[in-house]
Every structure is written in C-alpha cells, then in structure tokens.
Amino acid sequence: MSIEPLTDEERADALDALPDWDYDDGRDAISRSFTFPDFSAAFAFMTRVALYAEKHDHHPEWSNVWNRVDILLTTHDAGGLSHRDVAMAEAIEALAE
C-alpha cells in the first residue's frame, strides 16, 4: 500500500501541533529526545512504543543511552513525513507522560 507524504500545509499544521519535536529538513523527518529517571523507565517506555509500532506496522528509528531515548520518525514508503508519523508522535507523547 502506498502512503502519501504530507502536503506542505499538512506538514506545517503537524509541526505546529508537535512543538517539542524538531523537524529534519534533509530527511523530512521529526525527532525528539526523551529523558527518564533511569534505564528501567526508559526501556519500559521503549517497550510501549515498540508495541504501538508493531501494532500499526510503523517503526521508529531510535537510540537509547541509559535514561535517554532519541526517536526519529519518517515514512520510508512515502519518502518523508506522512500521517503515520504524526499519529505515532502523538501516541508517543501520551506514552511518555
């Protein structure tokens, strides 16, 4: 199934709605860093994100160093940001609270 990239207007609206996420122009991606009290909390968060990712068949590019998790979202099949990334960013925000 092909996925459409966001239009310029959709992208601008999405970025307005996700003020804590950085936009990577070169990759047409969004990224955010999350910090937790310790590794256990960080990996618990990652596990919940992984379950979301698998359920929605949309997976992050991410890294972890102890209490920190850096997440980058883009849609390879769309060649850049799609509605899937926006939905996932919103879900991740909720999981991180």
Next chain:
Amino acid sequence: MSIEPLTDEERADALDALPDWDYDDGRDAISRSFTFPDFSAAFAFMTRVALYAEKHDHHPEWSNVWNRVDILLTTHDAGGLSHRDVAMAEAIEALAE
C-alpha cells in the same frame, strides 16, 4: 565502585575472542550490528539485552531501525573498555543466536 579499564594485553585478548565486534579506538569501545528477520525479533532481542543490562547494572549505547540493532559497549566509569563490556558482549552473542 571504581572499575578498572582493561590493560593493553587484556584488550587484545578480548578483541581476539570477539571477532565479530569492531573496536572503536577513539572511544575505547566495541560495537556490533545485528540483523533479525523483522522488528518483532529485533525488539525481543533488545528486551533480553535490556534485562541483562539492568541485572548487571551495565547498559549499552544502542540504536534500532526495524530489523537492525547496533550496539556499542564501553564503561563510562572506567573511561573505556572494562571486563564488564567483554562479559556483556559474550552474553549478547549468546542471546543473538
């Protein structure tokens, strides 16, 4: 608790025993990339590594993109490679099989 870095001889022996790991001279670290059939398998592996990490209070620097997991090991408290990294690399090898 302070942890001693490996001596040059210990490091050489460790690298000989871990032929699939790359040595990062600048960071005095070892790294390896693992590839799995899919994200589910990759994250299952990460979960087992996370349990090891938490149990031994020694945590990797790692990243994941779908079926791929890149792991870097070094011991911040030792300023470089320590016996903890060697033990963890061996444990990770066993978990990845």
